[in-house]
Amino acid sequence: MKHGTALGRVRALGSAHEGTHHWLLQRFTAAGNLLTVLFLAVSFVALPDLSYATVRAWLGHPLPALAIGLMIVSVFWHARLGLQVLVEDYVHGASRFAAILLLNLTAFAGAAFGLLSLVRIVAGATAETAAAAAAAAQVQQALQGMMGGGMPQ
Amino acid sequence: MAERPLSPHLSIWKWGPAMLVSILHRVSGDGLALVGLPVLLWWLGALASGPAAYETFTSVATAWYGYVVLVGLSWAFFNHFASGVRHFVLDIGAGYEVDRNNRWSVVTTAAGFVLTAAFWAAVVLL
Numbered sequence: 001m002k003h004g005t006a007l008g009r010v011r012a013l014g015s016a017h018e019g020t021h022h023w024l025l026q027r028f029t030a031a032g033n034l035l036t037v038l039f040l041a042v043s044f045v046a047l048p049d050l051s052y053a054t055v056r057a058w059l060g061h062p063l064p065a066l067a068i069g070l071m072i073v074s075v076f077w078h079a080r081l082g083l084q085v086l087v088e089d090y091v092h093g094a095s096r097f098a099a100i101l102l103l104n105l106t107a108f109a110g111a112a113f114g115l116l117s118l119v120r121i122v123a124g125a126t127a128e129t130a131a132a133a134a135a136a137a138q139v140q141q142a143l144q145g146m147m148g149g150g151m152p153q
Numbered sequence: 154m155a156e157r158p159l160s161p162h163l164s165i166w167k168w169g170p171a172m173l174v175s176i177l178h179r180v181s182g183d184g185l186a187l188v189g190l191p192v193l194l195w196w197l198g199a200l201a202s203g204p205a206a207y208e209t210f211t212s213v214a215t216a217w218y219g220y221v222v223l224v225g226l227s228w229a230f231f232n233h234f235a236s237g238v239r240h241f242v243l244d245i246g247a248g249y250e251v252d253r254n255n256r257w258s259v260v261t262t263a264a265g266f267v268l269t270a271a272f273w274a275a276v277v278l279l
Contacts, residue, residue, distance in 0.1 A: 030237050030240075030241075033237075034237070041272060045272070050211075052200070052207040055200060055207075068197075072197075082183065082186060083186050083187075086179070086183055110191075110194055113194055113198065114193065114194055117194070117201035118197060120201035121201050124201075
């Protein structure tokens with residue numbers, strides 16, 4: 001049950017019936033893009049090279065993984081809002097409904113694929129770190145065995 | 154469509170800097186969404202998949218047509234970034250005087266190209 005008068009419920013919402021919601025979200029996600037995509041651009045310059053090993057190791061660290069995860073959410077959200085305006089300007093009638101539906105499905109699927117890829121990269125890096133630690137422990141154990149257990153700490 | 158009177162001046166106009174920055178904002182933004190995001194997903198997917206998939210990605214990305222796309226995307230980003238910052242300034246109600254608006258429209262468009270050149274110079278030189 002909604003409260004207030006009919007006028008109070010629609011005041012300041014405009015012809016789209018949603019007020020400044022879309023406009024504000026476009027700005028919030030723009031600020032997110034500004035920070036996270038610049039982080040990516042600076043990283044491209046700062047990394048010694050962009051080989052598989054280098055980039056995998058870089059994305060395995062918590063801060064880059066967090067930044068790229070946030071970037072995926074922010075850019076796909078912003079792109080969804082921006083392409084919605086493009087569709088609303090140039091596509092009309094039933095095609096518009098189909099285009100908006102396709103846009104929503106694609107934007108969510110794209111963001112989900114990006115985040116899933118990131119999870120696989122981070123999980124891979126964690127597994128590699130664990131494997132390296134286990135191998136190092138094995139080497140140390142073997143050395144201690146060879147030296148009669150008397151290896152100083 | 155109702156037979157409403159149309160403005161007699163609808164077809165009488167000339168290009169101005171604000172119109173250029175506006176259409177470039179749309180072109181670069183939608184270009185990033187429609188081309189940039191698929192490239193981003195290919196890059197991340199290849200990185201998650203393994204060295205062979207990443208090799209396939211880099212062989213295309215570092216071919217001449219790959220560089221054309223990447224340079225284009227980097228321009229689209231820096232252009233959209235510069236005109237986006239201009240939008241933030243306009244949002245607070247500043248910069249609507251004709252002279253100032255024209256000047257910053259030119260600066261914004263130029264900044265997109267300058268930042269793109271600086272980015273690739275940094276990638277190559279650093």
